[in-house]
Amino acid sequence: MRIRGWEQALAAHTRAHMRTPYQWGRHDCALFAASCVAIVTGHDFADGYRGGYSDEEGARRVLASIGCDNVGDLAARYLPEIAPAEARRGDIVMIEGTFGLFLAVVDGRTAIGPAARGLTHTPMDMALRAWAVG
Numbered sequence: 618m619r620i621r622g623w624e625q626a627l628a629a630h631t632r633a634h635m636r637t638p639y640q641w642g643r644h645d646c647a648l649f650a651a652s653c654v655a656i657v658t659g660h661d662f663a664d665g666y667r668g669g670y671s672d673e674e675g676a677r678r679v680l681a682s683i684g685c686d687n688v689g690d691l692a693a694r695y696l697p698e699i700a701p702a703e704a705r706r707g708d709i710v711m712i713e714g715t716f717g718l719f720l721a722v723v724d725g726r727t728a729i730g731p732a733a734r735g736l737t738h739t740p741m742d743m744a745l746r747a748w749a750v751g
């Protein structure tokens with residue numbers, strides 16, 4: 618279930634992090650997606666993982682420890698999968714970018730996710746998988 622006021626809270630969160638650089642274990646795609654899910658639903662799936670790794674290898678170890686091969690498996694562990702065309706604002710999608718697979722939050726025709734110099738918008742037609750939030 619989506620909580621009251623999530624739209625404004627999600628917009629404020631993305632605005633606040635537009636220039637936050639990518640940082641493993643602090644502001645990466647999985648933690649950003651989890652933060653967005655927490656804003657929309659009030660439930661933080663990443664509680665206990667934040668700060669638990671500081672590089673890509675550490676992130677892979679965390680994923681492996683919970684039986685996930687990639688960030689898509691991670692999202693599927695917590696959220697019901699839907700067709701990317703069904704994704705609506707606040708849902709989570711997986712996209713393949715320059716540096717591999719990443720998670721992003723749907724914001725209309727684009728999905729927003731962390732990049733080297735801050736958040737980036739990617740067209741929704743690039744989404745490979747999607748998960749319903751709330």
